[in-house]
Amino acid sequence: MTAANGKRKIRYAVVGLGWFAQEAALPSFAHAENSELVALVSDDPTKNEELSKKYGIEHTYSYEEYEDCLASGEVDAVYIALPNHLHCDYTVRAANQAIHVLCEKPMAVTEQECEAMIKAANDNNVKLMIAYRLHLEEANLQAVEILRSKQIGEPRIFNSVFTQQVEEGNIRLRDVTGGGTLYDIGIYCINAARYLFQDEPIEVFAVAANNGEQRFSEVEEMASVILRFPNERLATFTCSFGGASVSTYQIVGTQGDLRVNPAYPWQGEIKHYLTINGETQERTFEDHDQLAAEFTYFSDCILQDKDPEPSGTEGLIDVSIIQALYQSIETGKPVQIQTRDAYGGKLRHQRPTSAQTIERPPSDEKPDLIHAAAPSGE
Numbered sequence: 001m002t003a004a005n006g007k008r009k010i011r012y013a014v015v016g017l018g019w020f021a022q023e024a025a026l027p028s029f030a031h032a033e034n035s036e037l038v039a040l041v042s043d044d045p046t047k048n049e050e051l052s053k054k055y056g057i058e059h060t061y062s063y064e065e066y067e068d069c070l071a072s073g074e075v076d077a078v079y080i081a082l083p084n085h086l087h088c089d090y091t092v093r094a095a096n097q098a099i100h101v102l103c104e105k106p107m108a109v110t111e112q113e114c115e116a117m118i119k120a121a122n123d124n125n126v127k128l129m130i131a132y133r134l135h136l137e138e139a140n141l142q143a144v145e146i147l148r149s150k151q152i153g154e155p156r157i158f159n160s161v162f163t164q165q166v167e168e169g170n171i172r173l174r175d176v177t178g179g180g181t182l183y184d185i186g187i188y189c190i191n192a193a194r195y196l197f198q199d200e201p202i203e204v205f206a207v208a209a210n211n212g213e214q215r216f217s218e219v220e221e222m223a224s225v226i227l228r229f230p231n232e233r234l235a236t237f238t239c240s241f242g243g244a245s246v247s248t249y250q251i252v253g254t255q256g257d258l259r260v261n262p263a264y265p266w267q268g269e270i271k272h273y274l275t276i277n278g279e280t281q282e283r284t285f286e287d288h289d290q291l292a293a294e295f296t297y298f299s300d301c302i303l304q305d306k307d308p309e310p311s312g313t314e315g316l317i318d319v320s321i322i323q324a325l326y327q328s329i330e331t332g333k334p335v336q337i338q339t340r341d342a343y344g345g346k347l348r349h350q351r352p353t354s355a356q357t358i359e360r361p362p363s364d365e366k367p368d369l370i371h372a373a374a375p376s377g378e
Helices: 019-031 045-055 063-070 084-096 111-123 138-148 181-197 290-304 312-331 339-343
Strands: 010-015 035-041 059-061 077-080 100-103 128-130 155-165 203-209 222-229 233-240 242-253 256-261 270-276 279-285
Touching: 010 019, 010 290, 019 035, 019 045, 019 290, 035 045, 035 063, 035 290, 045 059, 059 063, 063 084, 077 084, 077 290, 084 100, 084 111, 100 111, 100 290, 111 128, 111 312, 128 290, 128 312, 138 181, 138 242, 138 256, 138 270, 138 279, 155 181, 181 222, 181 233, 181 242, 181 312, 203 312, 222 312, 233 242
Parallel strands: 010 035, 010 077, 035 059, 077 100, 100 128, 155 233
Antiparallel strands: 155 242, 203 222, 222 233, 242 256, 256 270, 270 279
16 A cells, blocks of 8 residues: 555554554554554454444454454554463464564563564564554653763662552453553563663562452552662562552652653653752653554554564563562562573663654544443553
């Protein structure tokens, strides 16, 4: 498919039509000029029918028909918004059909699954990107630049709180589907600590707590984490499915600190509070369509034959850290990790910088959700 300006558009199938796909992803194609939504994959016929009408999409498939979608010749890439435990299977199958993959985070549930996804992409010469939308978002990338420029001196401490209420019955509360606070929201805190410190943790420790409510019978209500980084820097965070909606982080350096609040939202304003020598400056970053930025970036990587920065390796490192954290919860002891050596550490191809910033206008659309409910606090 080509755009009006004669340039090629990357044609996407969205696989999985839960609340985030419906509310954030589908409307964002309107602002992704090099990307086109051409197919939907869901086992819910009502979703397929109503959403295909709404967005003028000709091709819809059930999960059983996924291979037909991949082999149709109508699709260049898939955006996988399925439950975590399905990410590996659907990514590998797409790669084996030479279809590029943009996969939601967490990349998968285990390191072995992540490695299988990376191998399938490499073997079939397709692009694999993990959907770290904040790697393209101005406020978080400006935080990276503030630290890189030593405005707050030497960064020593990262601390974050990310909490929300998740109602009983939500898939994120199920163990078998790869649910749990660390996989779902803790991953944002882990990833932020890594891109802000520009390094990989070498030791982790975590504890979990549970108030005994029925909704937390399979996964922890909350977890608190300590990550030790090289040069004796510490990152700490608490994430919870049973608290009010809070999303913030603070980095403390030897000469100042930066607080970002809210830190991880997919829509709305983000604020910086930068304090140096007792003087605080506030900066507001306007709302932008983060999913449109993501599709635009990934499509450009395909069209220009560039490797996406939030790569499979980026996703693999976060999953390896999460697995080590659950090991620490089980044993009650710190766990040494070797992500720096095993996956290249600082020597990986790149980390996010402000050069990756992509801004697209915010979506005006507030879609009515079909057979889906947004979790509280989102």
